[in-house]
Amino acid sequence: MKFGTVDYVIFALLLVLSSGIGLYYALSGGKQRTMQEFLLADRSMSFLPVALSLLATFQSAVAILGVPSEIYRFGTEYWFLGCSYILGLLIPAHIFIPMFYRLRLTSTYEYLELRFNKAVRVCGTVTFIFQMVIYMGVVLYAPALALNAVTGFDLWGAVLTMGLVCTLYTTLGGLKAVIWTDVFQTLIMFAGQLAVIIVGTIKVGGIAEVWRIATENEKIADINWNPDPFERHSFWALAIGGVFMMLSLYGVNQAQVQRYLSSKTEKEAILSCYAVFPCQQIVLCLGCLMGLVMFAFYKQHDSTGLTSLPSPDQMVLYFVMDILQDLPGLPGLFVACLFSGALSTISSAFNSLATVTMEDLVKPHFPNLSESRATMLSKVVALLYGLLCIGMAYISSIMGSVLQAALSIFGMVGGPLLGLFCLGMFFPCANSTGAISGLVAGLIMAFWIGIGSFVSNIKAAPSQLVNGTIGPESGNFTTVVMTTLLSPEPIQKSGLSKFYSLSYMWYSAHNSTTVVVVGLIVSFLTGSMKGKVVNPRTIFHVLPKLLFFLPDKYKEKLYFGVKHTKEESEPTLEQPATPDKTINSLINGDVKATDTTENEKFDGYARADGGHSYVVHETSL
Template identity: 70%
Template sequence: MEFTVIDYSIFALLLVLSSAIGLFYALSGNRQRTVQEFLLANRNMSFLPVALSLLATFQSAVAILGVPAEIYRFGTEYWFLGCSYFLGLLIPAHIFIPIFYRLHITSTYEYLELRFNKTVRVFGTVTFIFQMVIYMGVVLYAPALALNAVTGFDLWSAVLTIGLVCTLYTTLGGLKAVIWTDVFQTLVMFAGQLAVIVVGARRVGGMARIWHLAEEEGRISGIDLDPDPFERHTFWTLSMGGVFMMLSLYGVNQAQVQRYLSARSEWEAKLSCYAVFPCQQIVLCLSCLTGLVMFVYDREHPLAPAQRPKSSDQLVLYFVMDVLRDLPGLPGLFVACLFSGALSTISSAFNSLATVTMEDLVSPCCPGLSESRATLLSKLLALGYGLLCLGMAYVSSMLGPVLQAAISIFGMVGGPLLGLFCLGIFFPCANSTGAVVGLLAGLAMAFWVGIGSLLQSMGAAGEPSPPNSTLLPTADNLTTTLATTLLTPMLASQSPTGLQKFYNLSYMWYSAHNSTTVILVGLLVSLLTGECRTAAVDPRTIYPVLPRLLCCLPPKYRQKLCCGVAFPDQDSDHTDTVMKSNGMANGLVPPGSGQREQEGEGQGYISMGGAPEYSLQETSF
C-alpha cells in the first residue's frame, strides 16, 4: 500500500493552496497591519465562510478516523449524536452570541473580567491555553503516525510539513486566512469522504444492499432509552450529554467565539450558527455511512491476516488504500481530506491562542503598545505557538500510551470552562470568589474522573469487541488512544462497583458533570462569602433566564427573579430612569467593568474599553 506520484501531487496541492491563501491575505487589503484585522478579520466576514470555518475547526483528523471506526465496530448508535446539534447550536445563537457580540470583546475571557474581575479572567485564560497547547500537538502527530503505519509515508516529514505550512499561513494571513483556508479544507474533506463512500458502495452493490446487510448483522441500532449515565451510548447519553459537549465547543470556546465576533453583524453571527446545523448533520452522515461501507466491504473483501490493521483507528486508512488502490489520485485525495481536518484544527488553535495571550495577558501589562507593535507581537505569538505545536508533537511521540490522558484533557477542561461562563451568565448572585473556587473544583473533579477512568482502562485486559465484529489485537501505539478516548468508553473490569463504577461514567456526560460541579460549588461559595452586589452587575453580562422562562408571572415577581439586576426595559422610553436604577446616571459604574459614561443628546451611552458606543436600549434583553 503505497502512494503514487498522483497521490503525492494532490497532497502537495493541498499544502500549496493553503499557503497561497495565507500569502494572498498577507499581501492584500491592509496587509494585516492592525490587531483588529489580524485577530478578527476586521469584523467584516459574511455568515457562510464563518459557518464553514466553525464546522472545520473541530472536525479534526481524529473524528475522520474515529467515527467510521466507531460505526464499523459498534453499530449506528453514535448517529443519535445528531439529535444534540439542535439545542447545542440554538442556545449559543440566542444566548452566548448576543452577549459576546454586543460587548464588542476580542477574547472570550474579557467577559469574565466584565462580569467578575481580572483574577477570574486570568484563571480562565490560563486554563484555555493549557487545554489547547496539550491538544494541538496530538492533533498534528496522530494522523501522521496513522498514515505512516499504513502507507509508509515518512512520519516526521509529514509532521514538519503540515506544522510549518499551518504556521506560515496563520502567521501571515491572520484570522481571515484561517477562515478561508478552513472553507477550502472543508470542501476537500467533503470530497474525500464522498469519494470513498461512492467507490466503496459501488463495489459492494450499492447503499441499499449495504444497509440491508448491516441490518442483518445487527449494525443498525434502535433507540436505546436507558437513562443510566454509566452506559456508554444510549439515546439520552448522546442527545442530552451531547448538548453540553456542543455548548463547550460552540458556546464558549475561544476558537469558535472568535469566528462569531469576526462576522459583520450580530445577525450574520447568528446565521452562521444556524448554517452549521445542516453542515454538521451532513458531516456526521458521511462519517457514519463510511463506517457502514467499511463493514460490508470487509465482509466481502477481507484482508489477509498479515495485512489486518493493528488498531481500530487504522481501519479507515486500510480500507481507503484497499478500496481505492486501482484509482490513482483518490487515496491522495482522502489523505488530503485527513490532513485538512488537522490543518483546520491546528490553525484555529494558533490564532485563538495568540488572541487570548495578546488580549488577556500582554495588553493589560503593556497598555502603551502602539498598533504596529501590538500587531507584530500578535504575529510573533502565532508563530511561537506554531513552533510550540511542533515541539508538542515530538513530546507526543515520547509519551506512548499516556497520550490517552492528553487527548482526554480537551474534553475534561471544556466542561469546567462552560460551567464558569454559565455561572456568570445565568446567576447574578455569583461572585468572583465563587467563580474561581468553582472552576478549580470543576477541574479537580474532571481530572479525578478522567484520570481514574484512564488508569482503570489501562489496567483492563483489552478492548472488548461486540458480537460479529472483526477482532483487533490490542495495540500499544499512539493512534490507538485517539479513537479510544474520544469515541470509546473508559473500560474497566467486569461488574465494577463503588468508585470503579463512578469512573465508568460515559464520556458523553463529562461536560455536563464538570460544568454542573462548577455551578453548584460556585453558588455555594458565593452564598458563604457574601453574594455579589447585583446592583453593580452590568446587565449586559447577564441573561435573565428565569424571567424569560416564567414570563407569565406578574412583572413584580419577574423583577424579583432578576436578583436586583436592573435590566433595561425594551418597551419603555424612560432610559434615564433605568440608568438611575442601575447607578449609572450619576457616573457610578460597576467596579472593574471598564465602562465610562458619555452624554449623547439626552440619552446615556456606555462604551467598553474604546469600543463603539451602544445604547442601553440596543443592548436590552
C-alpha cells in the first residue's frame, strides 16, 4: 500500500496553502509589527474562526487515529464523553473567559500574579512550558511513525516537513495566521474523515448494514452506571470526570485562552466557546462512526492484516489504505486530514509557548524593551520552539517504552494547573504559599500515579510490549485522546496496583482536587488571606450566585470580606479589548495605583508578598 502521485500532490497542497496563509499575514495588514498583532491577532477576531481554532488545537492526529480504534475494539461507550462537553464548555464560557478577558491578560499566568504573587506566576509558567515542550514532540512524531509503518511514507521526511512548515507560518504570521490556518485545517480534517466514512459505508452496504453488524456483535454499548472509579469507562467517569478534563483544556490552557483573548469583544469570546460545542459533538460522532464502519467492513472482509498490526494506533491508517487504495487522491486527502490535526496542535503550542515566555519570563526582567524589539524577540522565540519541537520528535524516536510516559505528561500536568486556577478564583482565603504547595502536591500525586501505573503495567504484562511501547489497561495517565490508542484488555489488580489503575477520566479531577485541598490546608496553617487585600476582579463568587435568594445581609457574609460592586459582578459584554494599555503595564510598574486619566482609574490592593495587585475600572475605554 503506497502513495500515488495524486496523493503526494494533495498532501503537498496542504503544506503549501498552510505556509501561504502565514506569508499572507506576514506581508499584509498589520504585518505582525507589534506584540498585540503577533501574539493576540490585534484582538480583532470574530467568534467563528476562533471556535474552529479552539476545536483544531486539541483535535490532533492522535484523536483521529485513536477514537475509531477505541470504538473498533471496545464499542461505543466512549461516545458518552460527549455528555461532559455541556458543563465542560459552559463553565469556561461563564467563569474563566469573563475573568481572563476583563483583566485584559496576554498570558493566562498573569492572573496568578494578580491573585497571588510573582512566584506563583513563574511556577505556573514553567509547569506549562514543561508540559507543552514534551507533548509537541510526541504529537509531531507519533502520526509520522504510524504513517511510515503502514504506507512506507518517509518518516523523517514527514517530521521535518511538518515541523518546518509549522514553524514558518507560526513565526511569520503570528496568532492570526495560526487561527486562520486552523480553520483551513479543520475543514480538511472534516473532509478526510467524511471521505473515509462515506466510501467505507458504501462498501459495507449502507449505514443500516453497519448498524446491524455493530448491534449483532454488541458494539453498541449500553450505559454503564458502575460508579467504581477504577472502571475504565463508565457514564460517571466519562460525563463527570470528563468535565474536569475539558476544563483543563478549554478553561485554563494558554493555547485556548489565547484564542479567547484574541476576540474583538467578550461577547465574541463567549460565543466562540458556545460554537465549539456542536463542533465537538460532530467530531466525536465522526470518530465513533468511523470505528463502527471499520468494524463492519472487517466483519465482511479478511481482517488478518488488521489484527496482525504491531500497534492499534495503525488500525485506522491500514483501514484507510485498504478501502481507498483504488481511489487516487483520497488516501492523500486522509493523510492531509491526519497531518492537519498535528499541524494545528503544534502551531498552537509554538504560539502559546512564545507568549508565556515573553510575557512571564522576559518582559518582567526587561520592562523597557521597545515594542519593535519585543515583537522581533517573540518571533525568534517562536522559531526556537519550532526547532526544539523537531528535536523533541527525535528524542521521542529513541525513547522506546518511555514514549507513552512522555506523552502522558500532558495529561499529568493539566489537572494540577486547573486546580491552581480554581484555588485562586473560588477561594479568597488561599494565599501564595498554599498555591505553590498545592501545585507541587498535585504534580507529585500526578507523577506518582502516572509513573506507578507505567511501571506496574510493564511488570504485570511484559508480553504486551508493542513496538517498544506498552499501553495501560486503564489509560489512566494519558490524555483523553491518546489513552485509547494502545490500551489492552484490563488485568485484575489489587493493593497499590489497584490504585494505579484509577480511570484516566478521573485523573484531572483527582489531581486538581489535590491542589485545592492541600492549598487550602497550607493557607489556613500559614495565615489565610484577608478578603480586603484580595483583588476583587480575580475572584469568582460562587456561593452568592448559587444562594441568590438569601437576604442581602446574609449574602454579604458569603463574599468573605472581598470588595465587590454590581459593576464588578456584571460588567457589560460589549466592552472592546484595549490593546494599548494592558494589565502588563501594571505588573511591570509602568502605571502607579494613584495614576488617573480621563478614561481610566486604577485601584491598588495589597498582595500577600507585600507588593500590590492592580485592577482596571473602565469607564470609556
